[in-house]
Amino acid sequence: MKAKEVFEEWQNANNLPDYLKDQLDTLGKDEKWIEDAFGQDINFGTAGMRGRLEPGTNRINLFTVGRVTEGLARLIDENGEEAKKRGVAISFDSRYHSREFAEHAACILGAHGIHVYLFDDLRPTPELSYAVRHLHTFAGINITASHNAKQYNGYKVYGEDGAQMAPENADRLFAYAQKVTDIFSVKAAPVQELRANGTLQLIGEDVDEDYLNELKQVTVDPEMVKANADKLKIIYTPLHGTGKMLYDRAFRQGGFDNVIPVPSQSIIDPEFPTTIKPNPEYRDVFKPGFKLADEVNANVIIATDPDADRMGAAVRKSDGDFQVLTGNQIATLMAYYLLVHMKESGKLTSDYEIVTSVVSSALPFKIAEDFGIKTKHVLTGFKYIGEEVDRMKKAGDAKFLMGFEESYGYLFKPFARDKDAMQGALMFAEVASYYASKGMTVFDGLQEIWKKYGVAYEITKAIEMPGIGGQKKMAALMSKLRDEHLSEINGVKVNKIQDFLKKETIENGNVTPLEEFPESNVLKYFLDDETWVALRPSGTEPVIKAYVGVNKKDIATAEKAAQGYQAALAELLK
Numbered sequence: 001m002k003a004k005e006v007f008e009e010w011q012n013a014n015n016l017p018d019y020l021k022d023q024l025d026t027l028g029k030d031e032k033w034i035e036d037a038f039g040q041d042i043n044f045g046t047a048g049m050r051g052r053l054e055p056g057t058n059r060i061n062l063f064t065v066g067r068v069t070e071g072l073a074r075l076i077d078e079n080g081e082e083a084k085k086r087g088v089a090i091s092f093d094s095r096y097h098s099r100e101f102a103e104h105a106a107c108i109l110g111a112h113g114i115h116v117y118l119f120d121d122l123r124p125t126p127e128l129s130y131a132v133r134h135l136h137t138f139a140g141i142n143i144t145a146s147h148n149a150k151q152y153n154g155y156k157v158y159g160e161d162g163a164q165m166a167p168e169n170a171d172r173l174f175a176y177a178q179k180v181t182d183i184f185s186v187k188a189a190p191v192q193e194l195r196a197n198g199t200l201q202l203i204g205e206d207v208d209e210d211y212l213n214e215l216k217q218v219t220v221d222p223e224m225v226k227a228n229a230d231k232l233k234i235i236y237t238p239l240h241g242t243g244k245m246l247y248d249r250a251f252r253q254g255g256f257d258n259v260i261p262v263p264s265q266s267i268i269d270p271e272f273p274t275t276i277k278p279n280p281e282y283r284d285v286f287k288p289g290f291k292l293a294d295e296v297n298a299n300v301i302i303a304t305d306p307d308a309d310r311m312g313a314a315v316r317k318s319d320g321d322f323q324v325l326t327g328n329q330i331a332t333l334m335a336y337y338l339l340v341h342m343k344e345s346g347k348l349t350s351d352y353e354i355v356t357s358v359v360s361s362a363l364p365f366k367i368a369e370d371f372g373i374k375t376k377h378v379l380t381g382f383k384y385i386g387e388e389v390d391r392m393k394k395a396g397d398a399k400f401l402m403g404f405e406e407s408y409g410y411l412f413k414p415f416a417r418d419k420d421a422m423q424g425a426l427m428f429a430e431v432a433s434y435y436a437s438k439g440m441t442v443f444d445g446l447q448e449i450w451k452k453y454g455v456a457y458e459i460t461k462a463i464e465m466p467g468i469g470g471q472k473k474m475a476a477l478m479s480k481l482r483d484e485h486l487s488e489i490n491g492v493k494v495n496k497i498q499d500f501l502k503k504e505t506i507e508n509g510n511v512t513p514l515e516e517f518p519e520s521n522v523l524k525y526f527l528d529d530e531t532w533v534a535l536r537p538s539g540t541e542p543v544i545k546a547y548v549g550v551n552k553k554d555i556a557t558a559e560k561a562a563q564g565y566q567a568a569l570a571e572l573l574k
């Protein structure tokens with residue numbers, strides 16, 4: 001069906017809430033918008049589906065949420081009575097319509113007789129992941145658009161292992177969802193009925209307590225933390241979101257007594273009024289934190305995104321200014337600290353393993369190799385890190401030390417199987433304690449690591465290519481680059497190319513299979529000066545991502561080189 005016809009169907013639908021009708025009237029004046037919002041069904045990407053809160057089949061609204069939930073319900077039906085009894089855990093974040101979508105999803109599942117555990121209020125993504133495992137549910141749903149701007153919302157689906165649903169089941173779910181022909185008549189049971197017959201069960205403090213209890217395992221050297229508690233003052237911001245629900249208890253029980261929240265950003269607010277995007281990658285979100293840190297003389301600022309799966313940090317340098325760290329730098333500091341601590345305390349064995357994505361920093365692996373432990377690369381998407389944890393458990397071939405992604409995601413204890421900003425915050429606070437105990441700043445610590453292992457410096461750039469037109473452009477660019485087999489980038493020789501879509505490695509003109517990864521639209525180049533470069537369309541935003549990682553002797557050279565590569569990539573992606 002053409003976009004215009006689908007649009008007309010929506011105009012004629014009789015159960016559209018007023019706010020959607022109003023948006024349809026205003027936005028529908030623009031033909032291009034109609035093409036984009038109704039020209040296709042919203043897709044399942046790296047982390048489920050995400051889109052603007054607007055009417056349309058290619059948007060996030062009550063009806064696209066309804067359709068996908070119906071897809072999940074049919075997938076569960078197919079798995080029989082036991083799966084229905086185990087049911088689904090549902091949580092939501094602080095965004096517009098999050099609670100409404102969560103309740104709607106609960107009622108659709110309920111109409112199929114599927115048991116639902118619905119959080120009574122907003123909760124972090126990793127707590128949902130934990131709840132799925134803890135309650136042995138068949139699946140989980142989280143209504144969130146993570147760190148996207150306020151105009152967005154989204155839908156993450158979890159499998160029974162607590163990781164975001166693996167492609168095979170996600171594809172089945174999506175296929176079922178697409179079989180829903182009338183998006184306006186997906187059946188939802190009334191809440192009262194589901195409460196009365198016990199199908200819908202509210203959860204909250206009960207799961208909080210258990211999850212908080214698990215968080216206690218994250219701190220590896222509680223004595224050191226305790227001994228240095230008075231040397232450390234931490235500013236914390238939940239960026240108007242779910243971190244607010246648990247941070248206080250999590251830090252306190254971990255022995256971090258001096259944690260001061262940023263008041264303006266501790267207000268749960270879907271407008272995210274103190275930010276443009278509530279993303280701890282951006283310096284901008286730390287501004288209120290910088291001010292407070294100066295007032296109370298604090299050296300570390302920790303930020304979690306609205307669904308508390310990403311964690312970012314800024315640290316004071318010896319000149320008094322704050323440095324906002326990248327996800328790669330944070331992970332490097334954590335990996336180094338963990339390895340030093342475990343070695344010193346005699347707990348380190350060579351079967352420990354660190355897992356990261358192919359577009360993350362190479363430095364933690366260099367450190368891991370120096371300490372004689374194992375490393376493993378996976379594709380972007382924390383679910384792949386979750387799969388490795390399972391592999392280690394089943395095969396018994398390694399012990400999980402940590403998983404991380406450059407996109408500010410970290411996991412240490414796999415009671416959650418998604419990136420966990422609460423775990424990240426606790427580990428980073430411990431790293432800060434460790435350096436405080438040595439009379440150093442965290443930034444001094446990073447310099448020390450660079451001195452020992454060389455400076456790894458990474459820059460990720462996201463180049464916006466919105467709409468269906470943007471998708472086509474990204475596809476064309478990737479396929480052109482794929483065919484071209486670039487022999488140099490920015491004047492430096494390419495030694496090796498990994499093509500994760502064609503699943504091949506190209507080296508000195510020889511093509512060999514690249515088998516250990518699932519198919520994915522990623523190209524990675526290894527250059528003669530130890531630089532790596534990767535390109536991939538994002539699975540969560542309408543952008544193409546260009547990653548550069550250089551290895552140099554000092555930071556000034558590294559920064560300059562990385563900028564040079566990014567400029568060359570910008571040319572290639574024009």
Ligand SMILES: O=P(O)(O)OC[C@H]1O[C@H](O)[C@H](O)[C@@H](O)[C@@H]1O
Nearest residue numbers: 046047381382407538539540541
């Ligand atoms: O690069 P993208 O496809 O946009 O994904 C960026 C990130 O998105 C989500 O947060 C996923 O959970 C992460 O695993 C992923 O790294």
